[in-house]
Amino acid sequence: MKRTVSLILAMVMLLAIALTGCSSAPAPVQEPGQSQNPEEKKMKVGFIYVGPAGDGGWSYAHDQGRQYLAKELGVETIFQESVPEGPEVEKVVNDMVDQGATVIFGTSFGFMDYMEKASKNHPDVKFLHCSGNKTTENMGNYFGKMYQARYLSGIVAGMKTETNKIGYVAAFEIPEVVNGINAFTLGVQSVNKDAVVKVKWTHTWYDPAKEKEAAKALLDEGVDVITQHQDTAGPLQAAEEKGAFAIGYNSDTSALVPKAFMTAPVWNWGPYYVQTVKAIQEGTWKPEAYYTGLETGIVDLVPLTANAPEAAKAVVEKAKTEMLTGKQVVFVGPIKDQTGTEKVGSGSEMTEADILMMNWFVQGVEGELKIQ
């Protein structure tokens, strides 16, 4: 009897760990691509997602890009969702190669090392890894300057807040999230010097209920605008229920939270996928680090809704126009860190490499940061 109970408990713990990671249907789903050149042998492109394709967030945005690619180029696409950031990535790659995939996109930072290894095992397959920093003979990486759109959304939040407290629900202490928080805060402070940004860490990318709880905790502390770096709309729901305002992320979720939604920094991967696969088909592709911003439309800001302050439109537009010329608008000195020490001197700019490695909070952020 005692054995049964210990068995249950052991099971529960193992499964809680294992199953929170991998949830959805394990078999890759195939979708017939519409072929435009039937005489040409159809190319097969694989996508690996970290969450469910229907998360309405990060993986959803990539999946929209995949569908766009299938439609535009008529290539066949396969995908596997909810792949944990671990050795399983290699297994998924092998499966996809066995199915005939010659290009594989991996869309999560933690896939990097496993994809690097896989790229060496499959020299004939082209690998593209999102948000990483490694390249090999046949593996490139790609990402967008999301911090630009975050800065613009910060302007909206800074002009909207009345309590001068803004809540930010954040997933993990990694540079991508940190520079997003910093860019957002700099955007807030460019229009409202008194406002602070309170950060809560959830240590999850995908748990709608938990992320909503983090936002509720922030709202109880007096914030009146919520934004997030999460893959679900949980935090936005909390804002909607409390009558506060919200800035989304990943995709336009105004229909989910009509009374709260002001805008959202979003990803638009489709054109990049088309351009890359085309280059591979034509043989002009090289393993490079692709990193662009608003100018290519890979990142963008959803048009402000009626919930956003009317005056914000012009300010956002002005900053956006400057960014479109390729000028560094966000990380320009003087920038101080949380302790008030000047990190970037007046007039100097941070390099893109430094931004991608950012591991400190700017002044105006209230929250702890422990980089692992």
Added chain:
Amino acid sequence: MELWISFFAAAVVAGTPLLFATLGEIMTERSGNLNLGVEGMMLMGAVMGFQIGLSTGNPAFALLAAMVAGAVGAAIFAFLTVTLRANQVVSGLSLTIFGTGFSSFAGQKLIGQVTPESIKAFFKPFSMPLLGDIPFLGPIFFRQDVFVYIGYITAIAFGIYLYKTNKGLNLRAIGENPGAADAAGINVTLYKYVHILIGGALCGLGGAYLSLVYVPAWQDYVTAGRGWIAVALVIFAAWNPYKALLGAYFFGGLDIIGFRIQGKGIHISQYLIDMLPYIVTIVVLVAVSLKKSKENSPPRSLGTPYFREER
């Protein structure tokens, strides 16, 4: 003080899906069957409740659909383990995998949909007359949505059923010793089926709370592992519905406490806080086995299929 009240009130909300799932699992395990498919049944309830809620706009139909979906999942389990006497652990695990896949599949068209206004309005928190005005306890327990109140009633009704009625006594007897219960003229198979099915229906309700009220929009894999916490909670609550009531809100509190202490200068790793429900369960388990109290031990036939001829 204000912050404490809002924290406890949030803990009750966070504990409500756990409460339903835990009550469902207690009911199942009291009949001697260990159903590890809680997560799967919750997800089935979540998706069907949401689907019917969306298409009819009627909260009663939505809840009914969630219960039916959970019960259908449980019926598969019951058929496998009671009639075919299959291994309960394996059957339960398969049910979780099946339920997860089913909810993703059935939910494909629901992505991005929101709970209709009529249902949102129905589940809006309201203050109970008189009770809501009790200082401290009022705002925590009696200014919630109707689903939370149903949770209180279900737990108490289940407790009365289990400890104060003949049928409850029969159920407990089956969990302890189905052979003896059978000899006493209790229809063991019928009891097992009924309670596994009701247990599944309760798990389905727990899932529907997440999709219809808590998140109020369809998002894939909305339970995010809560079914497993419920299985641990059953042990924590020592198979007692009243203790489940306390345990669920306690675990709900553990689930959200991390966010409340972040940035307050208290340095506790979030990962440690995530482990708390399981650590607490282990501590309780150790304490119980040291005390060897009859009251807190699991139903004795738990996990063993009953076969009349082998008696």
